[in-house]
Amino acid sequence: MNTAAPARPTPPRTPRRRLAAFLHRHAGVRLSLLLSAPALWLGLAYLGALAALFVTAFWSTDTFTGDLVRVPTWRNFQDLLTADVYRTIALRSVGVAVAVTLIDLLIAFPMAFAMAKLASPRAQRWLVIAVLTPLWASYLVKAYAWRVMLGSEGLLGWGYGLTATVLTLSYLWLPYMILPIYAGLERLPDSLLEAAGDLGARGRRTFRTVVWPLALPAVIAGSVFTFSLSLGDYITVKIVGGTSQLIGNVVYDNIGAANNLPFAAAVATVPVMIMLIYLAAVRRTGALENL
Incomplete structure (x- = not known):
């Protein structure tokens, strides 16, 4: 006696099923x-x-x-290139961005290394939370807190200006440098450090030949954040910068008080071009390909 179960009828090929089958066969279309x-x-x-x-x-x-x-005109860019004041402001803005990036790198690298290689797994989680906690607070709250500390009767009492701007921006963007470096160092195998030690390399040489080359893409990733964010910032300069002028302030003033939107747009192209040049220079090193 044949006890085989009867074959199930083939379900009808509805448009939905045909579409699903087509996407299953063509991964490129699905992506x-x-x-x-x-x-x-x-x-x-x-x-x-x-x-x-x-x-x-x-x-x-x-x-x-x-x-x-x-009506198309080159007048805005001619004013930018011929006026000494705008060249000075552009160079000052780049200098502030470079200073913030270097300060954050000097602070972030040792901390990220300690988080990735020295702290226990539980301590790593708490340290990551500690790094992320300042990002939960409002930008204005943090900037005005530094204004209070840097005021004439504040905790530091250094006053306002470029120094206050660099310090405040370094604090604001520090997590954006710590986290990429921490992620890069966490991927660094401990066996490489142990092998360098077994071969007689001291700490400085191990850092120069093993740690730094492998962590360089993460450092560059962090520098892109800190450099670009500092280059275009204008709120911090308004709060703690005193009479200092950076690119962001020129853009803001021409949008608001001067009501000259085209010139503000021309000035805004300056940080865009600087970042394109920076990314092109970094790409030539090959660091971005390893991110």
């Missing part, structure tokens, strides 16, 4: 659909905004009515 929404958002919100910025930089403002004149 493209998954990335379409983020790519669309990037194109509209970021690249679209940059395109509008560059277009506006070639417009001008009517000196009598204050209306935008949508």
Whole structure:
């Protein structure tokens, strides 16, 4: 007697099933659909905004009515290149960004190394939380806290200016340097450090030949954050910078008080170009390929 179960009928191939089967066979199409929404958002919100910025930089403002004149002109960029004050402000902004990046690197690297290689797993979790905790507070709260400390009757009493700006920005962006370096050092195998010690390398040589080359991509990743964020910041300069002027302040003042949006857009292209040059220089080292 045949006891075999009857064959189940083949389910109908609905459009949904056909689509699922097609996506299963074509991984590239499936990946493209998954990335379409983020790519669309990037194109509209970021690249679209940059395109509008560059277009506006070639417009001008009517000196009598204050209306935008949508006629292409190089006048804004000519003013930027010929006026000494704007070159000084650009160099000052780059100097502040470099100083903040170096200060954060000097503080972040030892701390990240201790977190990744010296602390216990439980202590690592608490240290990561401690690094992230300042990010939960408002930017303005932290900036005004430094204003209180740096005021004439504050805890430090150093006053306002570029030094106060560098200190405040170094504090604000320090977590963005610690976390990438910590992630890079955590991937560094302990066996490499042990092998260097077994071969007779002292701490300085181990750092120079083993730790630093492998951690360099993470350092560059952190520097991109601290450098770019410092280069375009204007709120901290307004709060603790006193009479100091950086690129961000020039952009803000021309949008608000001066009501010269085209010139503000032209000034805003300066940090964009500086970051493109920086990323191109970093890419030539090959560090970004190992991130």
